[in-house]
Amino acid sequence: MSHHYPFELQPLPYPYDALEPHIDMETLHFHHDKHLKTYVDNLNKALEPYGEYHSRSLEELLTHYKDLPDELQPAVKNNGGGVYNHQLYFSLLTPEKTEPSGRLAEELDRTFGGFEEFQQQFSEMAMKVFGSGYTWLVKDERDRLAIVSYPNQDTPLPHGLKPVLLIDVWEHAYYLKNQNRRADYIRNWFQVLNWDQAAKNYELGLE
Ligand SMILES: [Fe+2]
Known part of the structure; x- marks a missing residue:
């Protein structure tokens, strides 16, 4: 994407079938x-x-x-x-198998008590989004992690929070494959989540 107006549609960083069968x-x-x-x-x-x-x-x-x-x-x-x-x-999606690493992995352990606990809490938050929106893992100005949800296309940026990762839970993200089964979509999405990219997002601006 160009950094300012006019913004451009950036191609996907992988082929359209690369995330099958998790995302079709x-x-x-x-x-x-x-x-x-x-x-x-x-x-x-x-x-x-x-x-x-x-x-x-x-x-x-x-x-x-x-x-x-x-x-x-x-x-x-x-x-x-x-x-x-x-x-x-x-x-933040990839066909490669990735896992939490580095500073992000340490911080997930410290904040949530481990990756599995994080995954559970994040999935619960994403299930609770009413209507359309996203659930985010963000870091605050002191690099602490938190899970937040915002409706529609709102972002954490005006709240002084930086994104580490996010899941789109608008129905258009999963309805063709999963119909109304958002829990299946969330489980599948975790299979193709790009933890390497999430670690880079977390490390951006760290001392
Ligand atoms: Fe979307």
């Missing part, structure tokens, strides 16, 4: 080629008349979206969030 090819085509593309197009359309914001990164726009003109705020929050969240989500 048809879902990935719709999710990336249709849903994410629509967010990119709508974000660009909304920002087009506002030249003064064309040099801002997506992260800056989302962190400080409340400083934007009133009429621009919903478009940036919803479509900008849609671009940011999906790019992160796709970057």
